[in-house]
Amino acid sequence: xxxxxxxxxxxxxxxxxxxxxxxxxxxxxxxxxxxxxxxxxxxxxxxxxxxxxxxxxxxxxxxxxxxxxxxxxxxxxxxxxxxxxxxxxxxxxxxxxxxxxxxxxxxxxxxxxxxxxxxxxxxxxxxxxxxxxxxxxxxxxxxxxxxxxxxxxxxxxxxxxxxxxxxxxxxxxxxxxxxxxxxxxxxxxxxxxxxxxxxxxxxxxxxxxxxxxxxxxxxxxxxxxxxxxxxxxxxxxxxxxxxxxxxxxxxxxxxxxxxxxxxxxxxxxxxxxxxxxxxxxxxxxxxxxxxxxxxxxxxxxxxxxxxxxxxxxxxxxxxxxxxxxxxxxxxxxxxxxxxxxxxxxxxxxxxxxxxxxxxxxxxxxxxxxxxxxxxxxxxxxxxxxxxxxxxxxxxxxxxxxxxxxxxxxxxxxxxxxxxxxxxxxxxxxxxxxxxxxxxxxxxxxxxxxxxxxxxxxxxxxxxxxxxxxxxxxxxxxxx
Amino acid sequence: xxxxxxxxxxxxxxxxxxxxxxxxxxxxxxxxxxxxxxxxxxxxxxxxxxxxxxxxxxxxxxxxxxxxxxxxxxxxxxxxxxxxxxxxxxxxxxxxxxxxxxxxxxxxxxxxxxxxxxxxxxxxxxxxxxxxxxxxxxxxxxxxxxxxxxxxxxxxxxxxxxxxxxxxxxxxxxxxxxxxxxxxxxxxxxxxxxxxxxxxxxxxxxxxxxxxxxxxxxxxxxxxxxxxxxxxxxxxxxxxxxxxxxxxxxxxxxxxxxxxxxxxxxxxxxxxxxxxxxxxxxxxxxxxxxxxxxxxxxxxxxxxxxx
Numbered sequence: 001x002x003x004x005x006x007x008x009x010x011x012x013x014x015x016x017x018x019x020x021x022x023x024x025x026x027x028x029x030x031x032x033x034x035x036x037x038x039x040x041x042x043x044x045x046x047x048x049x050x051x052x053x054x055x056x057x058x059x060x061x062x063x064x065x066x067x068x069x070x071x072x073x074x075x076x077x078x079x080x081x082x083x084x085x086x087x088x089x090x091x092x093x094x095x096x097x098x099x100x101x102x103x104x105x106x107x108x109x110x111x112x113x114x115x116x117x118x119x120x121x122x123x124x125x126x127x128x129x130x131x132x133x134x135x136x137x138x139x140x141x142x143x144x145x146x147x148x149x150x151x152x153x154x155x156x157x158x159x160x161x162x163x164x165x166x167x168x169x170x171x172x173x174x175x176x177x178x179x180x181x182x183x184x185x186x187x188x189x190x191x192x193x194x195x196x197x198x199x200x201x202x203x204x205x206x207x208x209x210x211x212x213x214x215x216x217x218x219x220x221x222x223x224x225x226x227x228x229x230x231x232x233x234x235x236x237x238x239x240x241x242x243x244x245x246x247x248x249x250x251x252x253x254x255x256x257x258x259x260x261x262x263x264x265x266x267x268x269x270x271x272x273x274x275x276x277x278x279x280x281x282x283x284x285x286x287x288x289x290x291x292x293x294x295x296x297x298x299x300x301x302x303x304x305x306x307x308x309x310x311x312x313x314x315x316x317x318x319x320x321x322x323x324x325x326x327x328x329x330x331x332x333x334x335x336x337x338x339x340x341x342x343x344x345x346x347x348x349x350x351x352x353x354x355x356x357x358x359x360x361x362x363x364x365x366x367x368x369x370x371x372x373x374x375x376x377x378x379x380x381x382x383x384x385x386x387x388x389x390x391x392x393x394x395x396x397x398x399x400x401x402x403x404x405x406x407x408x409x410x411x412x413x414x415x416x417x418x419x420x421x422x423x424x425x426x427x428x429x430x431x432x433x434x435x436x437x438x439x440x441x442x443x444x445x446x447x448x449x450x451x452x453x454x455x456x457x458x459x460x461x462x463x464x465x466x467x468x469x470x471x472x473x474x475x476x477x478x479x
Numbered sequence: 480x481x482x483x484x485x486x487x488x489x490x491x492x493x494x495x496x497x498x499x500x501x502x503x504x505x506x507x508x509x510x511x512x513x514x515x516x517x518x519x520x521x522x523x524x525x526x527x528x529x530x531x532x533x534x535x536x537x538x539x540x541x542x543x544x545x546x547x548x549x550x551x552x553x554x555x556x557x558x559x560x561x562x563x564x565x566x567x568x569x570x571x572x573x574x575x576x577x578x579x580x581x582x583x584x585x586x587x588x589x590x591x592x593x594x595x596x597x598x599x600x601x602x603x604x605x606x607x608x609x610x611x612x613x614x615x616x617x618x619x620x621x622x623x624x625x626x627x628x629x630x631x632x633x634x635x636x637x638x639x640x641x642x643x644x645x646x647x648x649x650x651x652x653x654x655x656x657x658x659x660x661x662x663x664x665x666x667x668x669x670x671x672x673x674x675x676x677x678x679x680x681x682x683x684x685x686x687x688x689x690x691x692x693x694x695x696x697x698x699x700x701x702x703x704x705x706x707x708x709x710x711x712x713x714x715x716x717x718x719x720x721x722x723x724x725x726x727x728x729x730x731x732x733x734x735x736x737x738x739x740x741x742x743x744x745x746x747x748x749x750x751x752x753x754x755x756x757x758x759x760x761x762x763x764x765x766x767x768x769x770x771x772x773x774x775x776x777x778x779x780x781x782x783x784x785x786x
Binding site for chain 1: 501598626629
């Protein structure tokens, strides 16, 4: 069930009313039931996988939590290792088995060894990369004494399966989320309003902006050989903006829904395209994943404490793993490599110090190049597409109507441009430390209501939804 | 807190009102003759004309009233199939208690079991109906649970029209005359060949079931059901010739049905000479007659009804 589906929009108020009518402890049972049903609607069989991940990390947490004394350190380390092996093993099996088999087959075929591929293919359980990582934070946080052990299985299962963020994050950390499960979640009107405003912004980003831009992006990337020059550049820039709006929209919806229910999720984006370097970009983009890698991979590898060379190696390891985390395909690895390499080179030559605008523009261009590898269907298509941007550059594309032949017309472009200006303004406000929601909620009712109604109707009128369209998945669902 | 909830309640009401206004603006305006029907006084029409677009363009209630003294309303809707014919006739009988219902058969697609029709026409038919238990039954009958929200909130379907809105969408004038819509253009066609009456298509079970339901609701309300088949032109050669044959077979297929149930059936294909129908002057396109054709068709019906 997608947040942008009619089904969810009908069911959410029912979930909400029940949630606030039920007494304290039952609330969490209700949320757990809803979360499991939400997940089961994708693939009921994979609920068992979710239960297994929950059970492994729950018992690992109990095991570690019951052994406070220093003398148990080896046993605790073993528990952490076992839970990592099982969870990462499950992730590896479900996400990378097909990739591994394909590559082994390719290598063996190349050296002339006959190899018959197994006759089954594994369907990726939606959200597995997110909830496996999230549940592992608990084991590590308990091990590091950053988080109390959670003995209540309902609470813990809810932490792993919480429906707002199970499919695409933000990847919560146990030390941030589990304490919230012990707080009071009775109804708070203003909190609900704040959450719903964030959801409204999420819907705007998704159905008005992302789903409209994706029409052009898909047209070009899926037939990259037919396009070059300005059209290919436009598609690359559009994708750079689309993936931001798409993923930010999911995070807004997840955080907004959680806020309505009385929970605060980690802020996942911090105006990433205002970044002055690729390293800065990764402090602002998918923050919950970046900080996971930082805390649970980069630091354990030694971070920057073991000299520059080792630091650069660590950065490359983190981003190659991050590329692979995003998808079991070499073009994701290439995308991770580029992101790591940009940071290493940036660290060596030091970023431009001339002007901030130049730094922001430079970072945007580098990210656009990297995103081509992310979106393209392989490394070669990405290389060919970038090549065609240069070799096929021709300004006549601006006047001969090529840009209007990509599935969207001039009116759609107008909607996209106005929407992007609105997003830019909101990001500038956020960058200056304000929140548009807070500013709005302080206004008089005759200012608030027209703004809310206008926003709702902008989404309803200009949104790409309804029986003429297939409800579009969020891009990050595939990871 | 109570004040805040009151505010929320007012906000939701305001939103719903605006949604209704937006829906009215964004809806197709072609079907306004149907929604205007619901504003008519009760029991003011003796004859209800039902069917699809061929009826909308084919029978002019003004002629029936002026020349035959018959008060009628053209309560047909574009692309309407048998199930929606049934729900429309039910609605019409409920308020007008007519003496007769005249149903054109064209869109029945007799041999087909699936009688739901395409999305555009489903919306045109359902969204112009007044909210009632009958409309709810129509939605439940013709759409799945997952598809039904678009009929409860039709804006889900119509919002994509933002690119094509024009002045008429805001004024929303009903350009019909008692539901009849004039088509002035003449499309000259050539010869028309009538198939033998023995050549027929068997109606599907769905069609029979809905026709029986229509007959049942008519008889329960002391109303006579009359079936008609308005003229349609098809070339004698090429792919369309087959379609022409199919439609003629379909029209013939209803003869037995009508006889078995003692229903009057006026198949225009057999009266073309009598009414001086001229395919070179009376058609707007292959499926629809223009005002000249509609005049001839209406007069034949007027004579038939007074028999």
